[in-house]
Amino acid sequence: MAVKGIKTTDRHILNLANIVGDARSIIYHKEDLIAYDCDGFTLHRHLPKAVVFPNNTEDVAALVKYCSDHQLPFLARGAGTGLSGGAIPLNGEVIISLVKMKKLLSVDFENRRAVVQPGFVNLKLTNSISDKGYYYAPDPSSQYCCTIGGNVAENAGGAHCLKYGVTTNHILGLEVVLPNGEIIEIGANGIPDEPGYDLLGLLTGSEGTLGIVTKITVRILKNPESKKTVLAYFDKVEDGSQAVSDIVSAGIVPAALEMMDKTAIEGVEAAAFPVGHPKDIEAVLLIEVDGIEAGLDEQINQILDVCKNRNVREVRAAKDEAERGRWWANRKTGFGAMGAISPDYLVQDGVIPRSKLPEVLNKINKISEESGLRIANIFHAGDGNLHPLVLFDARIPGQSAKALEAGSACLQACADVGGTITGEHGVGIEKREEMRFVFTDEEIIAQTDIREVFNPDNLLNAGKLFPMPGRCVEIKRDLKEKETAITS
Amino acid sequence: MMSLLEAELKKDPACTTSLSNYLAKDHPDESKWADCVHCGMCLESCPTYEITGQEQHSPRGRVHLIKSVAEGRLSLNEQFMDPVFACLDCRACTTACPADVEVGGLIEEARGQIRQAMPLTGVKGAVSKVFLQGLFPHQNRLNKLGSLLRFYQKSGMQKVVRKSKLINIMPQHLVDMEAIMPEVKEPVRKKYKDVNVIKSKGETKREVAFLTGCVMDVMFSDINEASINVLTRNGNDVTIPKNQTCCGALHVHAGDRDMGRKLAKQNIEAFKDSDKVIVNAAGCGCALKEYPELFRDDPEWHEKAEEFSAKVEDISKHLYDTGYEIPKAELKTRITYHDACHLAHGQGIRQEPRDLLLNIPGVEMVHMPNSDRCCGSAGIYNITNPEMASAVLDNKMQNVPEDVEMISMGNPGCMLQMAMGVQKHGRTQKIVHTVQLLDWAYQKEDGKGER
Numbered sequence: 001m002a003v004k005g006i007k008t009t010d011r012h013i014l015n016l017a018n019i020v021g022d023a024r025s026i027i028y029h030k031e032d033l034i035a036y037d038c039d040g041f042t043l044h045r046h047l048p049k050a051v052v053f054p055n056n057t058e059d060v061a062a063l064v065k066y067c068s069d070h071q072l073p074f075l076a077r078g079a080g081t082g083l084s085g086g087a088i089p090l091n092g093e094v095i096i097s098l099v100k101m102k103k104l105l106s107v108d109f110e111n112r113r114a115v116v117q118p119g120f121v122n123l124k125l126t127n128s129i130s131d132k133g134y135y136y137a138p139d140p141s142s143q144y145c146c147t148i149g150g151n152v153a154e155n156a157g158g159a160h161c162l163k164y165g166v167t168t169n170h171i172l173g174l175e176v177v178l179p180n181g182e183i184i185e186i187g188a189n190g191i192p193d194e195p196g197y198d199l200l201g202l203l204t205g206s207e208g209t210l211g212i213v214t215k216i217t218v219r220i221l222k223n224p225e226s227k228k229t230v231l232a233y234f235d236k237v238e239d240g241s242q243a244v245s246d247i248v249s250a251g252i253v254p255a256a257l258e259m260m261d262k263t264a265i266e267g268v269e270a271a272a273f274p275v276g277h278p279k280d281i282e283a284v285l286l287i288e289v290d291g292i293e294a295g296l297d298e299q300i301n302q303i304l305d306v307c308k309n310r311n312v313r314e315v316r317a318a319k320d321e322a323e324r325g326r327w328w329a330n331r332k333t334g335f336g337a338m339g340a341i342s343p344d345y346l347v348q349d350g351v352i353p354r355s356k357l358p359e360v361l362n363k364i365n366k367i368s369e370e371s372g373l374r375i376a377n378i379f380h381a382g383d384g385n386l387h388p389l390v391l392f393d394a395r396i397p398g399q400s401a402k403a404l405e406a407g408s409a410c411l412q413a414c415a416d417v418g419g420t421i422t423g424e425h426g427v428g429i430e431k432r433e434e435m436r437f438v439f440t441d442e443e444i445i446a447q448t449d450i451r452e453v454f455n456p457d458n459l460l461n462a463g464k465l466f467p468m469p470g471r472c473v474e475i476k477r478d479l480k481e482k483e484t485a486i487t488s
Numbered sequence: 489m490m491s492l493l494e495a496e497l498k499k500d501p502a503c504t505t506s507l508s509n510y511l512a513k514d515h516p517d518e519s520k521w522a523d524c525v526h527c528g529m530c531l532e533s534c535p536t537y538e539i540t541g542q543e544q545h546s547p548r549g550r551v552h553l554i555k556s557v558a559e560g561r562l563s564l565n566e567q568f569m570d571p572v573f574a575c576l577d578c579r580a581c582t583t584a585c586p587a588d589v590e591v592g593g594l595i596e597e598a599r600g601q602i603r604q605a606m607p608l609t610g611v612k613g614a615v616s617k618v619f620l621q622g623l624f625p626h627q628n629r630l631n632k633l634g635s636l637l638r639f640y641q642k643s644g645m646q647k648v649v650r651k652s653k654l655i656n657i658m659p660q661h662l663v664d665m666e667a668i669m670p671e672v673k674e675p676v677r678k679k680y681k682d683v684n685v686i687k688s689k690g691e692t693k694r695e696v697a698f699l700t701g702c703v704m705d706v707m708f709s710d711i712n713e714a715s716i717n718v719l720t721r722n723g724n725d726v727t728i729p730k731n732q733t734c735c736g737a738l739h740v741h742a743g744d745r746d747m748g749r750k751l752a753k754q755n756i757e758a759f760k761d762s763d764k765v766i767v768n769a770a771g772c773g774c775a776l777k778e779y780p781e782l783f784r785d786d787p788e789w790h791e792k793a794e795e796f797s798a799k800v801e802d803i804s805k806h807l808y809d810t811g812y813e814i815p816k817a818e819l820k821t822r823i824t825y826h827d828a829c830h831l832a833h834g835q836g837i838r839q840e841p842r843d844l845l846l847n848i849p850g851v852e853m854v855h856m857p858n859s860d861r862c863c864g865s866a867g868i869y870n871i872t873n874p875e876m877a878s879a880v881l882d883n884k885m886q887n888v889p890e891d892v893e894m895i896s897m898g899n900p901g902c903m904l905q906m907a908m909g910v911q912k913h914g915r916t917q918k919i920v921h922t923v924q925l926l927d928w929a930y931q932k933e934d935g936k937g938e939r
Contacts, residue, residue, distance in 0.1 A: 027542060031567035034556050035542075035549035042526050053541055080543065081528035099541040119541075121532060144584070145531040272588050336527035339587025343522040395522075 012072060016052050016094065019062045025053040025100070036077070036095055040142075041085035043346065043400055044429050048089035051077075053100045057175060057183060057214040063096055064212065065181025068459060075461040076212040078119060078147030082154060083335075083347050084428025086207045090463045096212060098149050104128055105215070113172055113190050115217050118149025122156075125218070134220045137164040140424065141332040152213050155205030157424030159256040159331070160288075162382035164221070166424060168204040173217035176203060176210075179460040183214070190217040202450070207426050208461040210454040224290035227255070228300050229324045232285040232307045232315040233278060237261060240283030241357035243310040244381040247287065248354065250306060252299050257382030258286040258331055261361070263341075264376040264389070271337030273329040281313060285381070286331055334378045335389065342374070342391035344400075348407045349425040350386045350414030357381065363413040364388050371406040373399070385423035386414065408434055427465045435467055507560030512604040514745060514785060516597040521555045523589045524548060530591070533584035535862045535880045536574055544571040547581035547591045554598045564605045572598050574876060576869055577741050578862035579774075579833035592834075593781055599743030619868065620742060624702045624734040625751060631675060631706060675705040676712040677728060686716055686726040693723030694810070697762030699755075699776070701769050702734035704900050711900070714927035715768045715803055721930055722812045724766075731758035737775030741867045745782060752779045753789065756796045765796075768803045768923060770899035771867060774834035776800040802831060804898055804922055808840035815929035818850035823925070824892045825853060826884075826906060827860035828899035841898055841922045848929045854889045861887065865905030877905070885909040894918045896925055 002014055005023030017026045027033060028050040037045040049072070054060045067074040074094040077087040089095055102119035107129055114125060114136070122143040125136040139158035140146055146156070152174065157166040164170075173187030186199045203210055234240035240259060247254060260268065265277045265284060277284055285307070289299045300317055307315045318324040338345040352360050361377065364386075368375040376389040388410045392403040407430075411421045415437035422431055435444060448466055451458070510516065530547035531537055543549035550571055556562040572595060581591045608616050623629055677700050680686060685695070696719060700712055719726050736751035756779065759765050767773035777800050779793035801809075825845060831837045838860070845851055864870055864880030888895060888909070895906055895917050907919045 024540070027544070029567050031553065031562055031565070032542070032544040032571070034562060035544040035546070035552055035571075037552075038526065040527055051542075079528055079531055081531075097541065102541075142528065145528050271586050272583075273586065333529065333586030336525060336529050336586030339523040339525040339527075339589065345525055393522075 012070065012094075013050055015066060016050060016063060019066060020052055020054055020059055025055070027051045036080070036089070039077070039080040039085060039087040040083045041088065041428060041430055042344070043394075043404065044085055044088050044090065046089050046092060048095045049092050051095040051097050053097050055100055057177065060096060060098075060101075060177045060212055060214050061181045061183050063094070064177050064179065064460075067094055068180050068457070071457070071459065073459050073462055076118075076149070076153070076208050078150035078153075079121070079142075079145050081142040081146045082150060082428065083349070083425040084154075084422070084430040086154065086426055086428040086461070086464055087150075088429060090429065093461075098147065098212075098214075101214065102147075107220070108190075109134065109220075111190070112220050112222075113217055114220050115173075115190075115215060116148050117215060118152070118213050119147050120149075122146050122148055122151060125220075129220060130223070133223050135223055136170070136218060137161075137221050138167045138170055141335065143332075148216055148218065149213050152204050152216055153206065153208045154426040155424070157380070157385065159258055159328075159380060161424075162257055162380065163253050163255045163290075168201055170219040171200050171204050171216065172219055173215075174200060174203055174213050175215035177212045177214055179211060179455045179457070184211075187217065192219075205426070207428060207465045209451055209465055211460070224255070224292075226293040226296055227288060227290040227324070228296050229318040229327060230285075230287045230300060230303055230307075230315060231318070231327060232287065233281045233313045234283040234285070235281060235311065235313050237282045237361055238358045239310040239312070240285055241361070241381070243285060243307050243312070244357065245354050246306045246310065247303055248382065250302055252289065252302060254287050254303075254382060255290040256286065256288040257380070259377075259379050259381035260284050260286075260331070260334065261377040263374055263391075264334060264378045267341045267376055267389075268330050268334050268337045271333065271340040273326070273333050273337070275326050275330045277330075278313075286327055331378075335387075338376060338389050338391060343393045343395065344391075344403070345376075346390040346392065346403045346407045347425070348386070348388045348390070348410045349422045349431075350388070350411050350419055351421075351423040352384045352386060352414050352417055352419035354381070354384045356417040356419070357384070360386065360413050360417060360419075364410055367406050367409045367413070371402050371409075373403055373406050375406065375410070380423070383423070384419070386410075412437055429464060432463075432465065432467050435465075508558045509560055509563050510558055510601045511564075512601055514597065514600055516554050516558065516594050516601065517784070518558065520590045520594050521551050521558075523587045524551045524555075524585075525587060526552065527586065529586055530581035530584045530589075533580040535576060535578065535580070535864070535883065536876060538883065539876065539879045545574055547585075547589075550575060551589065551591060551594060554594050557598075557601075564601060566606075569602050569606070572602060574873060576829075576862050576864070576866040576876075576880065578829035578866060580829065580860065580862065583833045583860070593778070596740050596743070596745070596781075599741070600745040601743075603743030603745075616742060616872075619871075620739050620744060621747065624738060625747070627677065627702065627733070630702055631678065672707060673709045673713075675709045676700055676716060677705055679709075679713075680716075680728055684727065686720055686728075688720050688723050688725050690721075691723060692725050694764070695725040695727065695762075696764040696766045696806070697727045697729050697759050699732060699735070699759075699765055699767045699769075699772060700728060701767075701772050701900070704769050704772070708900050708903070708921070711768060711921045711924055714921065714924045715766070717927050717930065718807065718812075718923045719766065719803070722807060722810070724810075726766075727762065729758045729762065733758070735772040735775045737771050738867045740775060740782070741869075742872075749782050749789075752782055752793065755779075756789075756792050759796060759799065763799060764806070765800045766803050766806055767800060768898070768921065769901075770802065770828035770831035770834065770837075771901055773800060773802045774830035777835065802835060802837055802840075802898065804831075804841040804844055805835075805837050807926075808843055812844070812926075813930075814847045815849065815926065815933050817929050817932035819848055819925065819929050819932065820850040821894060822852045822854055822892045823894040823896050823920075824856040824889050825859060825922075826856060826863065826888075826895055826897040826902060828897050828902045829860070829862050829866070831898050832860040837898075841896075844922055844926055845896055848925060851925070854892050856889060856895075857887045859887070863902050863905045863909065865899075865901040867901060870905055870908075881905060881909045881912070885913045885915070888915070888917065890915075892917060894920050894925070896920050896922050898922050
């Protein structure tokens with residue numbers, strides 16, 4: 001039986017439509033598919049074969065089984081806000097969009113956990129439980145619209161992960177459809193740290209290459225009794241960076257410790273949520289502490305003192321919740337705000353030891369000068385997670401390539417000081433080659449071997465996370481030759 | 489996908505414009521989509537994305553498609569039309585967007601291209617012609633229709649039609665609309681036909697011109713009456729310039745930008761001698777403020793339009809900014825407030841109407857979650873896309889608190905749609921315009937109306 005309203009002779013599309021059972025749950029016209037040719041990373045584009053919208057786990061399993069049986073490449077997509085291209089259909093994949101699976105299935109306040117479907121939007125979880133005094137801690141800046149399924153795939157972080165940890169620290173259980181269509185449950189009882197291998201840890205952050213998550217049990221936390229937020233302006237980046245180190249050294253664990261540089265400030269102030277940061281300062285710090293009301297004022301005073309010792313121009317605490325909200329809106333919309341000062345941007349995601357902050361920022365400045373492209377810096381300074389934003393105009397021939405080069409150079413700078421190439425945005429397409437900055441060929445192969453256990457045909461989200469497969473095969477062959485040479 | 493040749497051509501900047509599939513003048517403005525970095529912060533703000541879950545029905549998806557036509561990757565065809573015309577033009581994405589991308593403007597420009605390339609035919613074409621060209625711009629025809637409606641309601645015919653189930657031959661969404669049609673009274677433009685200036689009740693502090701609106705004055709003349717009362721009570725002399733006409737918002741929304749320009753020119757001329765143009769319909773106010781957009785290619789009129797749009801103000805903001813008398817009588821009612829899209833997202837007016845309402849003694853306001861979510865009225869969207877409009881309305885009604893007597897707002901289109909929602913969902917709330925409540929309080933204070 002063909003699904004009513006489907007106008008195509010492509011048998012795969014007809015069969016996929018049959019699985020979801022409704023013409024509105026599949027799109028396959030080029031005009032509609034173009035909306036899916038990229039995600040938040042726009043430098044690579046490719047049209048998918050189709051986008052299907054399953055309603056439940058069984059639909060997902062049937063779709064995956066069909067793709068697997070017919071050797072059709074496929075991948076999962078949530079809100080498509082990822083910044084490394086993890087949801088881009090490089091190989092003309094069938095996109096399995098999970099946005100219709102967007103229910104909050106249950107909340108267990110007593111045991112502090114909630115079960116959600118993968119398409120459930122991050123912030124909606126906090127909004128649904130805040131009246132009872134609870135929240136979901138991982139707060140990527142895109143939390144207004146990104147899905148928890150996507151957060152699991154990318155092991156998303158956020159401003160408050162300095163104190164509370166990233167997504168993987170909040171996942172208690174997963175239901176996963178494996179690339180052959182089999183449905184498995186990991187951590188079905190939602191008990192933290194079950195014996196045996198940490199499969200939850202492996203799946204979280206696997207960037208959609210090992211399976212498709214269809215149900216997620218997450219930890220929820222009690223709201224801190226109180227929160228206090230401080231804003232500090234510095235004339236020199238070095239002073240701001242030193243203040244960051246000093247705050248942590250003083251034994252304070254802020255809930256968030258964010259920094260923006262001059263170019264970033266120009267962007268957020270030109271965009272939709274300006275708060276009146278001075279234009280001539282080099283760095284602004286946004287520092288938040290939370291916890292039991294009693295100790296907070298003392299911590300705030302300590303922070304104010306640290307900043308003053310580091311030549312702060314102006315430092316003050318938010319006078320009320322509204323002001324705190326404005327500061328955070330200004331910071332959290334920082335990436336998108338770059339649209340106000342540049343037609344395109346490329347965001348990088350390096351991690352460095354905190355003490356290397358001034359050194360790496362200087363290096364990034366040099367990269368900016370050499371490439372002739374402006375680079376804004378927005379970062380989770382507390383955990384050394386840098387987000388250099390390379391500003392460019394894709395309409396000018398050659399600029400996209402230059403931006404990619406500059407971005408890569410920023411990551412090299414991070415790797416050079418003992419850091420790494422991604423803190424929370426994932427590798428995706430964007431940083432595949434840069435994986436070589438931090439892993440040897442053997443280490444990369446060890447990881448693709450793990451992928452092969454789950455995804456032997458590499459039909460699921462191929463071409464992501466690791467350097468190009470062609471090269472990997474070459475490396476493997478080379479290695480084998482070497483091995484044979486040694487043994488003989 | 490593009491051919492190799494096209495890909496080669498694209499590398500040459502001189503060729504990029506020639507690849508565009510927007511062939512008519514007044515095409516979508518590249519600088520508007522250049523601001524979009526595809527971050528997706530708009531997704532959750534979009535009512536049609538909420539319902540479909542599909543990105544071609546999301547703001548960034550639409551912007552992406554509009555851009556793709558300009559890049560020559562897509563042609564201007566039926567399939568492209570669907571996402572562009574399914575947009576409510578509610579502007580919620582503009583509020584959500586970190587980079588201030590003018591999605592609404594892009595959508596309107598793209599619709600203009602579609603309409604020029606593919607003029608409407610069939611039933612939709614006929615409906616659009618009758619309403620947009622044949623009716624709204626013609627005050628006397630609207631008045632006649634108003635008289636007819638008045639006759640329909642007063643003569644008992646309405647009762648007969650409803651009783652006899654004659655109404656069953658109408659499509660469901662039109663039946664729903666008939667059921668909530670407000671009682672039609674005499675338009676203020678007729679009433680004050682021979683009055684040059686409606687004098688302030690006390691000392692005159694300023695003179696303002698009043699836009700009566702086209703449908704507004706026929707269907708909701710009592711709101712216009714209330715607006716005039718509230719203005720004159722607060723030191724405003726009110727004029728109603730004779731040559732004013734329909735604001736053209738609906739035409740621009742539908743892609744008929746030429747008609748939009750024609751009406752804009754007439755209004756700009758009609759209000760030439762006024763310093764302030766007061767509007768009580770959010771949709772109209774927003775359209776008037778955006779007149780310059782229509783004249784991007786016409787420097788002379790662009791300047792005039794800039795000058796004009798700077799004079800336009802919503803009535804709630806005008807009262808809030810210039811000061812108004814806080815009523816002394818108590819209304820004793822629980823209300824909630826719905827942010828009309830073209831007031832909140834279109835004009836950034838949220839606090840002012842709430843302030844007006846909260847300052848009325850005895851008015852208790854219950855918070856409506858997602859109060860700035862579109863109700864699905866969206867001009868004539870509820871006539872052209874009834875199914876989507878109805879789904880959007882259902883979502884809206886879920887957020888309307890149960891325990892209130894009235895829902896207040898600042899836009900006639902929303903009022904009709906919300907009235908339909910109240911009826912459809914078996915609710916009891918009265919739908920009122922913000923200035924009506926204020927006017928009632930004044931009337932009560934004066935011992936006139938008892939509510």
